[in-house]
Structures are given as structure tokens and as C-alpha cells.
Amino acid sequence: MNRVTKRTWMISLFILALLGGLLFFLGEYAFKASDWVIFSGSPHIYNGTNIGFGTVTDRSGETLLVMSDGRTYSENATTRKSTLHWLGDRDGYIKASTVSNYAAHMAGFDLVNGIYDSAGGGVTKLTISAQVQNAALEAMGSRKGTIAVYNYKTGEILCALTTPTYDPDNVPDIAGDETGAYDGVYLNRFLQSAYVPGSIYKIVTTAAALDCVEDIEERSFTCYGKVEYGSEAVTCETAHGRQSLQKAFANSCNCAFAQIAELIGKDNMTRYVSAFAVADSLTIDGVATAKGNYDVSQAAPVSFAWSCIGQYNDLINPARYMTFLGAIAGGGRGAEPYIVSEVECGGSTTYRARTSTSQRVMSEQIAEKLGEYMRNNVKSVYGDGNFPGLSVCAKSGTSQLGGEQDPNAMFAGFVQNEEYPLAFIVVVENGGYGSHTCVPILSKVLSACKAVMDGE
Ligand SMILES: [Zn+2]
Known part of the structure; x- marks a missing residue:
């Protein structure tokens, strides 16, 4: 009797342990299977660090990359160069994580069927246009930097070029190059870089001033070419004389902005930078961008003044700053940018991007006023004729970068037309004067965007 009871108990314990284990496995399977299947050591799915099967196309369906037996890039050499940083290279030096993050969708993995289309893989459609990427690459030439344009209503990135780049079918001797032509070539500058913004940061300062200095538009600011702080000074190249805020913004007058910085104050400026999120990292298709920087906690008055002019220790990430411009264009909130539009696998859509709109970063009135000021800049300074058919x-x-380096040329803004809701950023490293260098590049890229949108 005793022995039988003992055996029954033992067997019951075994069965319980077995059931427990099975339940644990099923739970793990349900929650983690897609991670196991697509883990980056998985030889069916990854080739080095990048996804190794399936097809990637641009927004029009033009094939950019086929991954079956190795990686076959576009037939067009310019397209191979202009899209490389979104596709990854053969050696895994350039990580294309925005696409790799959709590996499970590309594999058509689900819990019941497993990988049901592992032979050819799925088709990932990107939001970028090869035509626009190529126009951007031609306009940038051999210069380093990034140019990006996105639709602030939907979030689609039409263009995000990063240079230098190279042809993956004709790889240059990068390690042996001594001219510096390939410095930082593996970097996706749009996502991974942080730049000194210079005067494009006056957008942030102007927004802060419009919001917290009550009579700011009735005030005037006189520029004598220099504002002194003991032995240091904020300077302009010429004395701009007496100006309104709008005029000081158009003249990009440092001396006026030093006075405006004082009216705003450190605490307010820090609060606005945080509300506008301009120094924060941004996540695009699961990839976190580089962070910017704004820290005036230790800044002397002259340094604080420079911080409101986009110098001192200020840094911005191009993707994040472009998104801020999108929020201004959208009346205080804009769509968050993305580059993977949809994934199809085994005849069904396994992923489709959805527009996600940011939280409000500023009031509609301030956003509209900034739009007026920035529109005035184009009409009175940069030349409206550079952007035919577009209200830029x-x-x-x-x-300024210090030392002997030429300054970086920067340009940021948006298009107001209903049918072309585009926000943009242009960065040309050591490119000299901002508008002089960037306007001709942007002009070509925006007209390419317009042509693509007209054809859709
Ligand atoms: Zn001035």
C-alpha cells in the first residue's frame, strides 16, 4: 500500500514537471521565437551583420538590392552609391539596421508556419526614391555631409543621402586612401552624426523668444558689430544697425541674438530646448539616432549668448533637427520620419508603416510665426527663384568649428505647399557659407522631390 502511494506520487511529480516544462517552452516559443529565428547569427537570414535574403526596392518599386545568392545591387552605379548606407555593404562595415530590423517580416515568420518563405525572402519597400537620392548625390559631388527631405504629414523619408559613399561593386582602396576623401565613409551621417548647428539654431532661439518675451515683436535690437563681455565678445561681420526680431533673424545678426539670449535667460532656453526635443535621440525604424547637446549649466554669459547662436557646445543630429522642422511646418506637431514603407512576403503584407505624429512641441501661433519669418528669409535673402513652384x-x-577648419554649411527648413509637405536639412562639412553652398544643392533635390511626387 505504502509503496503504491509512493509510486503514484513520484509519477504525479514527473508529470507535473513535464507539463511545467512544456508550458515554459510554449511560453518562450510564443514570446521569443521570432527573436530566435532572426537572431543575427542565423545563417539563413544574415550575411555578416546585414540581412542576407529578400529584395529591397525604392518607393517606386525600383530594385535596389536582391539578396539570394550573395548581394546584387542596382544596375545603376549612381544608385548603388546613393543608397548604399540604407542597404549595407557586403563586408558588414556599413550596418543597415533600419532594414535588418524587419528581418522577421522579410522571412515571413509566424508561430504556426515557421519561416514559410525562406527560399526567396520577402520584398521590403523603402520610402526613399532612387531618382531623388541620385539627384542629391550629383548635387553634393565630392563634398561630405548629408541631405535629407521627408514628408511631415506622412513621415515618409524621400531622400536621406550621406556622403562620402562608394560603389559596392567597385570598392575603392579605402584603407589605403591618404587624401581623406573617405573619412567616415562607413557612417550614416543622417542617423549617426552630431553637428555644431550654427545659425540654424536661431530657429530654436526665436521660437523661445516669441513664446516667453511678451513684447518681443515691438522691441528693436541695435547691432554695432560687437557685444562685449569683459575680454570676450559676440561679433557680426558687419554692423547691422537697428532691427526688429524678424529682421535680426533674416540678417542672422549675432549681436541681436546675444541681446535676445539675455531676455530669454538660461533656464527658459534650457526648458525650450527640452520641449522642442532638439537635443534628444530619435528612433527611426527601431534605430536610435545620435543625441545632440545643449548644456549651459557651466556657461559664462558670453558662452550662453553663443549657445543661442548655435555655437558653444551645441550639437544637433540631422534626423532629429529635420523632424523639429517638420513639427514647425505642421503647426507645432509633425509626423515622425520612417524609411521602411512596407514588407511583403509569401503574397501577403507582413508589415505596413503607419504615420505617427509627435507630441505638440510648440503652440500653433508660434509655429505659424516662425513659418512667416522663415518664408521672409527665403524671399528677402536666399532667393525665392531658386525654388520654382515651391513656397520654401x-x-x-x-x-564655426575652431582651428583651421572651414565652417560647416547648414540649411534647414520646409515647404509650405499643401501638395508638397516637405521638411529638409542640408549639412555640407567644411562647406563655407551656409546659404551660398546649400541653396544650389537643395534647389536640385527639392525639384527632384517635386517631380517624383507629381508623378505619383
Ligand atoms: Zn549684427
Whole structure:
């Protein structure tokens, strides 16, 4: 009797342990299977660090990359160069994580069927246009930097070029190059870089001033070419004389902005930078961008003044700053940018991007006023004729880097037309004067965007 009871108990315990284990496995399977299947050591799915099967196309369906037996890039050499940083290279030096993050969708993995289309893989459609990427690459030439344009109503990135780049079918001797032509070539500058913004940061300062200095538009600011702080000074190249806020913004007058910085104060400026999120990292298709920087906690008055002019220790990430411009264009909130539009696998859509709109970063009135000011900049300074058929609003910047380096040329803004809701950023490293260098590049890229949108 005793022995039988003992055995029954033992067997019951075994069965319980077995059931427990099975339940644990099923739970793990349900929650983690897609991670196991697509883990980056998985040889069916990854080739080095990048996804190794399936097809990637641009927004029009033009094939950019086929991954079956190795990686076959576009037949067009310019397209191979202009899209490389979104596709990854053969050696895994350039990580294309925005696409790799959709590996499970590309594999058509689900819990019941497993990988049901592992032979050819799925088709990932990107939001970028090869035609626009190529126009951007031709306009940038051999210069380094990034140019990006996105639709602030939907979030689609039409263009995000990063240079230098190279042809993956004709790889140059990068390691042996001594001219510096390939410095930082593996970097996706749009996502991974942080730049000194220079005067494009006056957009942030102007927004802060419009919000917290009550009579700011009735005030005037006189520029004598220099504002002294003991032995240091904020300077302009010429004395701009007496100006309204709008005029000071159009003249990009440092001396006026030093006075405006004082009216705003450190605490307010820090609060606005945080509300506008301009120094925060942004996540695009699961990839976190580089962070910017705004820290005036230790800044002397002259340094604080420079921080409101986009110098001192200010840094911005191009993707994040472009998104801020999108929020201004959208009346205080804009769509968050993305580059993967949809994934199809085994005849069904396994992923489709959805527009996600940011939280409000500023009031509609302030956003509209900034739009007016930036529109005025284009009409009175940069030349409206550079952007036929488009109402462009913008601010230029020439960011000083110290030492012997030429300044970076910067340009940021947006298009007001209902049918072309585009926000943009242009960064040309050591490019000299902001508007002089960036306007001709942007002009070509925006007209390519317009042509693509007209054809859709
Ligand atoms: Zn001035």
C-alpha cells in the first residue's frame, strides 16, 4: 500500500514537471521565437551583420538590392552609391539596421508556419526614391555631409543621402586612401552624426523668444558689430544697425541674438530646448539616432549668448533637427520620419508603416510665426527663384568649428505647399557659407522631390 502511494506520487511529480516544462517552452516559443529565428547569427537570414535574403526596392518599386545568392545591387552605379548606407555593404562595415530590423517580416515568420518563405525572402519597400537620392548625390559631388527631405504629414523619408559613399561593386582602396576623401565613409551621417548647428539654431532661439518675451515683436535690437563681455565678445561681420526680431533673424545678426539670449535667460532656453526635443535621440525604424547637446549649466554669459547662436557646445543630429522642422511646418506637431514603407512576403503584407505624429512641441501661433519669418528669409535673402513652384521657408547656418577648419554649411527648413509637405536639412562639412553652398544643392533635390511626387 505504502509503496503504491509512493509510486503514484513520484509519477504525479514527473508529470507535473513535464507539463511545467512544456508550458515554459510554449511560453518562450510564443514570446521569443521570432527573436530566435532572426537572431543575427542565423545563417539563413544574415550575411555578416546585414540581412542576407529578400529584395529591397525604392518607393517606386525600383530594385535596389536582391539578396539570394550573395548581394546584387542596382544596375545603376549612381544608385548603388546613393543608397548604399540604407542597404549595407557586403563586408558588414556599413550596418543597415533600419532594414535588418524587419528581418522577421522579410522571412515571413509566424508561430504556426515557421519561416514559410525562406527560399526567396520577402520584398521590403523603402520610402526613399532612387531618382531623388541620385539627384542629391550629383548635387553634393565630392563634398561630405548629408541631405535629407521627408514628408511631415506622412513621415515618409524621400531622400536621406550621406556622403562620402562608394560603389559596392567597385570598392575603392579605402584603407589605403591618404587624401581623406573617405573619412567616415562607413557612417550614416543622417542617423549617426552630431553637428555644431550654427545659425540654424536661431530657429530654436526665436521660437523661445516669441513664446516667453511678451513684447518681443515691438522691441528693436541695435547691432554695432560687437557685444562685449569683459575680454570676450559676440561679433557680426558687419554692423547691422537697428532691427526688429524678424529682421535680426533674416540678417542672422549675432549681436541681436546675444541681446535676445539675455531676455530669454538660461533656464527658459534650457526648458525650450527640452520641449522642442532638439537635443534628444530619435528612433527611426527601431534605430536610435545620435543625441545632440545643449548644456549651459557651466556657461559664462558670453558662452550662453553663443549657445543661442548655435555655437558653444551645441550639437544637433540631422534626423532629429529635420523632424523639429517638420513639427514647425505642421503647426507645432509633425509626423515622425520612417524609411521602411512596407514588407511583403509569401503574397501577403507582413508589415505596413503607419504615420505617427509627435507630441505638440510648440503652440500653433508660434509655429505659424516662425513659418512667416522663415518664408521672409527665403524671399528677402536666399532667393525665392531658386525654388520654382515651391513656397520654401528656411534658415541658413555657417557653423564655426575652431582651428583651421572651414565652417560647416547648414540649411534647414520646409515647404509650405499643401501638395508638397516637405521638411529638409542640408549639412555640407567644411562647406563655407551656409546659404551660398546649400541653396544650389537643395534647389536640385527639392525639384527632384517635386517631380517624383507629381508623378505619383
Ligand atoms: Zn549684427
